Amino acid sequence: MSDNQSVGLSVDQSVRQSGEQSTELLGFDNVLFPVGDLGEAVGFYERAGFPVAHRIDEIGLAILKVGKETPGILLRVEDGVEHRPSAWSTPRVWLEVPDARGAGRALEDAGVKLLAPPFSVATGYTVEFADPWGNVIGFTDYRKRPELARS
Missing domain, CATH: 3.10.180.10 (2,3-Dihydroxybiphenyl 1,2-Dioxygenase, domain 1)
Known part of the structure; x- marks a missing residue:
């Protein structure tokens, strides 16, 4: 039973009552992790068993595959992100x-x-x-x- 159902309100009812678009969750798109160095991050995740689906060094971005799904783990270089x-x-x-x-x-x-x-x-x-x-x-x-x- 969802939280909405537990209070007697389905997702469809809440959308009709509010007049807003549905917020029905369909699944994950991607999970984003900030990293300080793309090469180091990709190497780490490859050792952990993640294959690289796409890597775009010019913008500091890599997408790692998770199973057979298209969404994955996004590694994005961000300023000021240090080892911790x-x-x-x-x-x-x-x-x-x-x-x-x-x-x-x-x-x-x-x-x-x-x-x-x-x-x-x-x-x-x-x-x-x-x-x-x-x-x-x-x-x-x-x-x-x-x-x-x-x-």
Whole structure:
């Protein structure tokens, strides 16, 4: 049950009542990460298993593929972005993988430092790492709830 349904109001009803356009969420477009150096960022993410879909050095932009979807991770060079450690309060994006614990081992083998060992979540396991600019990515699996996993 969505939050709108819990108060007895569907998305369609709220749009009709407000007279505004629908804010129905259809899915992710891209996730944007600010970085300080495009070459360094691309190298880091390639080690972490992300293939590069597009790279436009002239404007400081790279798009990394995530699965079979067109949207991905956008790396954008921004002035003043320096290396920094991640903080617990940093926003995170978690991406589904078949085996998070195995992904954690592969990350370590590639020289990517994990924020913590893989940990148990309701659906399976998750492992997190941060890029040099403190952007946090998690790899999570659905080993405990395979019926929810992508096929």
